[in-house]
Amino acid sequence: MPLQQLPHNLRHYRQKHQFTQQQLADLLKVSRSVVAKWENGHVLPDLIIAVKLSNIFQITLDALVGEAPETTFVLSDFQAHYQNAFEDYADASVHQLIDFLLKNKPLQAQLNLYRSLPVKQQKTIDRFLLTAIEELKKY
């Protein structure tokens, strides 16, 4: 089984927080025996549990699973995230768009609705918007 470090890390952080297996199990609403199994490497927690654990222990997921990535990630998650995006969309207009978005609360609401739609429906909206806007621009 890969993720060799995970069982060890789990036990370490649990003890660091002075939890018994039972207490941790209660926090996560799982049985105690499964906590034991995680710590002994018999079974892997799923992603949802892993996220909960990283929150409880106040560590990153990467720290929890103990998989030092090959490249060194000095940047915070936030920074890494947006930095990548900016590399792709280095276009300065993106900054302006974000400014615009930040200042325009109703638009935020609209976009949140839009986001909640399936991609297919988003595209429907897209198409409409395009023609509607072009239409309006004539005036």
Add this chain to the structure above:
Amino acid sequence: MPLQQLPHNLRHYRQKHQFTQQQLADLLKVSRSVVAKWENGHVLPDLIIAVKLSNIFQITLDALVGEAPETTFVLSDFQAHYQNAFEDYADASVHQLIDFLLKNKPLQAQLNLYRSLPVKQQKTIDRFLLTAIEELKKY
């Protein structure tokens, strides 16, 4: 369902790396259909797969699952620039919106068009969008 961002992130990074679902599936030695299911939020990849993905995409696990805790933010140019704005609109959903915007180039184009309109016409669009989206959400 938790981990809302994961499907979206997954698709984003796959496309960023110019992989088809099949190519990514081959790298991971899984079927293509399961990749589709991950991207559509029907199923969660397990921890082992998640780690592999973070290596392939060269991002942190936390970035992959999109559960970046705000407490770990480090100052970046981006953050410095938008710091004031974020104070005003401390709503966490704004972060997600910006995220979404950065990843969605067609939407950027749409919004740039939208921005170019007079406020009055923007409001026309707003009203229509609202009803259109509500309509679509019924399906």
Add this chain to the structure above:
DNA sequence: TATATAATGTTCTTAAAAAGAACAGATGAG
């Protein structure tokens, strides 16, 4: 040391969830 009690490890069965294959639909180039 003996014994009680708490904490942890293991086994066995059940249940949940993801995997794959096959089919269906969408997208796009020519």
Add this chain to the structure above:
DNA sequence: CTCATCTGTTCTTTTTAAGAACATTATATA
């Protein structure tokens, strides 16, 4: 339009983790 590629979904099977019960170890206290 047509073919090929890419993606989404359904159905079934398989995998794997979950829980309960039992076993073992560790710790405290008389």
